[in-house]
Amino acid sequence: MESLLSLAFDNLSSYDGAKIKKGLKQVEGLLAQICLSGPSSPRKQSNAEGRSSESAPRKGLGDLGDDPAFWEFFKLQEGFEWNIAQRLLATLDWLVVRGGDGQYDLLIVNALDLIQGVLLLHPPSKVLFSRSMHMNLLLDLVEPVNCPAIQCATIITLVVALLDTPQNMRVFEQLDGLLTITSLFKNGETSREVKFRLTEFLYFYLTPETPSIPKAATRTDGAAPALLERSPSKLAKVFGGRAPDVAKNGRERSDSESGCTLTVEAKKQFVDRYLPGVVDELLKDLDTYKPFGGILS
Secondary structure (H helix, E strand, C coil), X not given: CHHHHHHHHHHHCCCCXXXXXXXXXXXXXXXXXXXXXXXXXXXXXXXXXXXXXXCCCECCHHHHHXXXXXXXXXXXXXXXXXXXXXXXXXXXXXXHHHCCCCCCHHHHHHHHHHHHHHHHHCHHHHHHHHCHHHHHHHHHHHCCCCCHHHHHHHHHHHHHHHCCCHHHHHHHHHCCHHHHHHHHHHCCCCCHHHHHHHHHHHHHHCCCCCCCCCCHHHCCCCXXXXXXXXXXXXXXXXXXXXXXXXXXXXXXHHHHCHHHCCCHHHHHHHHHHHCCCCHHHHHHHHHHHCHHHHCCC
């Protein structure tokens, strides 16, 4: 896996758009190998088109816990040298600086999609967005000067980067991220698709904050990192662990995490500052329609 990452990183660090595109494809291929299992039997060729009639079955997140490839990937992501999210952010920054005329728009969207995937497979990489420079990069991509495709991809990336990481949410707020989101929402020239994604983001923002990212410090004897909360979740199954004992870890949690967690009521006041009269309707929709399958309610 190191050799594959080395080739991909060499291309991502290039100043040539074609090589960067190749590097993104290589990263995509690596993530696909982790997320998709191979067919259990030889592929059957379609009589009509000569293509496979059976696609590789998707792996559920809970199925990755016993996958050696996933664990090798996860361990490599713990170090700086092989961390994919860090490399993708550096590439994204270069594309944004050099792509003012729109020539790199597709590559920017592709890079954002891959960042989402990496953060979902390796949640500890979300710590990168506790740095202002990386959060500002996403906020810059939400601005109206960017095409709707980039704006939509960035909004989704923001949700993934902020999910279960209150410390990142506080950085987002300190950098006036909520002002950026709500200003775009009120802008009459914002496309319908982008407004739909912005509405989803506001739903997400108004949900209770529950940190559950595995931390390296909780590992023991090389075992999978335990989760702070949500032991019934799919992630808990992936990391094979059970939530740390509340009595044992409760003080540490209250000292380090509760201090940066805001209540829904507090966040409601923030949104109401920029979108007066809208918050109650959003909360009503959250309670009635339970977007995201109700998992964040």
